[in-house]
Amino acid sequence: MNFKILCSDLDGTLLSTKNDVSEFTISEIHRIKEQMRIILVSARMPKSMVYLQKRMGIEQNPIICYNGALVQKEGLQLSSSMIPIELTIYLNTICQTDNIKLGLYHKNEWCVDQTSERVQKEIFHTKAEPILETTSKTLERWERNNIGPHKIMLMGTKSTMDAIAPMLESNFSSKVNCYRSNDTLIEIAPKSVSKLLAIKSLLLPNESLDNVIAFGDNYNDVEMLQHVGYGVAVENGRKEAKEAAKKVTLSNKDHGVAQFIKDHL
Numbered sequence: 001m002n003f004k005i006l007c008s009d010l011d012g013t014l015l016s017t018k019n020d021v022s023e024f025t026i027s028e029i030h031r032i033k034e035q036m037r038i039i040l041v042s043a044r045m046p047k048s049m050v051y052l053q054k055r056m057g058i059e060q061n062p063i064i065c066y067n068g069a070l071v072q073k074e075g076l077q078l079s080s081s082m083i084p085i086e087l088t089i090y091l092n093t094i095c096q097t098d099n100i101k102l103g104l105y106h107k108n109e110w111c112v113d114q115t116s117e118r119v120q121k122e123i124f125h126t127k128a129e130p131i132l133e134t135t136s137k138t139l140e141r142w143e144r145n146n147i148g149p150h151k152i153m154l155m156g157t158k159s160t161m162d163a164i165a166p167m168l169e170s171n172f173s174s175k176v177n178c179y180r181s182n183d184t185l186i187e188i189a190p191k192s193v194s195k196l197l198a199i200k201s202l203l204l205p206n207e208s209l210d211n212v213i214a215f216g217d218n219y220n221d222v223e224m225l226q227h228v229g230y231g232v233a234v235e236n237g238r239k240e241a242k243e244a245a246k247k248v249t250l251s252n253k254d255h256g257v258a259q260f261i262k263d264h265l
Contacts, residue, residue, distance in 0.1 A: 001264050003036055003229065004211040007064075007199055010042040010052065011125070012217040013234050014257050018125045021055055025258040029056045032265055039202065041195045043067045043151065043187060043220065046075075047108045048126035066105065067177075067189050067220050068198035069150040079201060081190040082106070082148035083176055089139050091152065091172070091188075098160050102135050103153035104142075111138040118155050118184070152188040153181075161186055179220050187220075195224045213265075215249075215257045217241050232260055 008014045016022040021029075029038055038056070040049050041064040053059040062073040071078040092102055103119075104111045110130045112119055123129060131138070142148060154164065161184055168178050168186070177194075179187045199212060212228040214221075217237035225231030225244040233245035234256040242248050250256035 001213070001230065003213040003265070004207050005037045005039060005199075005202075005213070006032070006261075006265075007039045007041045007195075007212060007214040007224065007228070008257055009195075009216040009218070009221050010040060010044060010049065012236060012252055013215050013221075014040070014252070015052075016253055016255055019127060021052060022255050022258065024255045026056050028258040028261040029058065032261060033058055035265075037061050039064060039199070041068075041199065041214070041216075041224070044126055045105055045108055045110060045128060045151075046070065046072055048128045051127055062202055064195060064198040064202075066150040066193075067179075067187075068193040068195050069190050070107065071198050071201065077107075079198070080150070081193045082150055083152060083188065083190050085139065085143050085146075085148040087172070087175060088149055088152065089143070092135055092139060094167075095154060095164070098156070098164060100154050100156040100160050100164060103130075103155060104135065104138055104149045105151040105153070106142065106147055106149050111135070116155070150190070154186040154188065156184060158183040179218075195220060196227055199224065199228070215260070216245075217252065232257075 014021060038058045039061055042049055046065050049063045062071055064071050069081045095102055110128055112130045113134045176191050177189045181187050209227055210229040213230040214224050214228040215232045216225050217234045218241060219238060222240050222244045225241060231245040232247045232249050233242040234249055234252050236251040249260040
């Protein structure tokens, strides 16, 4: 197999633990990194991706953050799409009624109104610390600065997420993309972005999607896996991701991406 770009999701795909890559993965990335560009593609914020770039020695390459809403290279912004602040304020009003908490993300800012078990898990997984302030204060500050979030995380219970999911679909689907991360979490991204569109934006004049191999595991990887030259899902991935891929490799815990690289690249 001969590709110019390798794109990989992180959580559940490239990462063998919740917050790190294995030595096997590092060695395989080192082996191929001069042959092709290695681009990390994630729902994470930049600083939660850069430490992994450094671990693998690929920090000179771009990163696709927030599912494509923010693209950076060596700390410089290449593209940015935000959820309108007015829409975010309205959404917060709805969520307050249902006792749903918001995690708000803009570049390297992550704002929550209080800590929780979920927040502590994310601190551990992403090696990022949140700003603790009321959601209304964050929104007032961002409105003054004319910025909006690159990502919103809704945090609640299974029942509150079950209740709000159809409302989001009927009222906001034309304005934002919503992903049900698990029973208690919904991620919201700007409508105009996706991992695939961000990858397209990074293609050089002599490159096409046929030159890209991509690895993923979740709903937000399906489009990417379908449309690049060669999509590979990990065994632990969602059924939809595995159906979209040309090949299924071992699970993330069994270093599936590294094993595929070793065997085929």
